[in-house]
Amino acid sequence: MSNGNPNSAGVVVAAFGNRGRLETTDGTTLRYLLKGRNLRTVCGDRVIWERPPQSHETLVTEVLPRDNALQRSDAKGRVETVAANLTQPIVVLAPAPQPNLFLVDRLLCAAALMDCSPLLVCNKTDLKLDDLFEAALDEYDRLGYPVVRTCVTPDSNVVELARLLTGHTSILVGQSGVGKSSLINALVGDSIAAVDALSEVSAEGKHTTSASVMHRLADGARLIDSPGVREFVPNISVSGEVQLGFPEIMAMAGNCRFANCQHQREPDCAIKQACANGDISPRRYASYKRLKNITPTGSV
Missing domain, CATH: 1.10.40.50 (Probable gtpase engc; domain 3)
Structure with a gap:
């Protein structure tokens, strides 16, 4: 286990205000507190942490420069950072609820702003896909966006999706109800129980889908589960x-x-x-x- 020597490095796996959890370089997960009012962390941030002598508190002292960040802006131009240091945004959609293709297009734009190649996942393929939805999927495929079809049922698997996660830090984004949590459970398996421990970190006393959480898969890939989104406007400066x-x-x-x-x-x-x-x-x-x-x- 990491001993908290000066300049110890880690990756944020969950952030709740001035607290959160990080994963150390040896795979240990630690609760942390931000040291300094000007520090802000999001899931995926690379950080420097320390543990002062005679203290059991892990302090994050520095947030390292980000390679990129998934950001959105509101009507007043205020920017919210959802996650950082991503290599593969995954946009999840399904026949139900009614697909919001404008939301899909906005999320694909956000991926382009991060200079990342996104992946589209059509989940719940056990449900009937109407002609308009099929046409939209074909359209995305022609534009060069890979489309993977998944169905999380007892007699199915997500092997193809898992293969495409290898070597990446990915994030699942999309409407509420499209089955992101089911995909996470299928991909992460029993280790999903570790997420429950994060409930001790949040100010509300319970972890909810209001925050992004990073999971490590068996092959070392990282996968971030994000809250369902209804409104998303990419942070576009020009x-x-x-x-x-x-x-x-x-x-x-x-x-x-x-x-x-x-x-x-x-x-x-x-x-x-x-x-x-x-x-x-x-x-x-x-x-x-x-x-x-x-x-x-x-x-x-």
């Missing part, structure tokens, strides 16, 4: 970043008459023409325009 989440628009944007074309009201817009010709999905183009209009920096 209006033009919206199209990063729409590779089909990025591919054709250079054909527009104006270099700074926003693909909305400008004349001779190649994107609008491609949409009219059927080369770009009208649904995806509508998502692009909606996202620009709800992004604090996106009004034109």
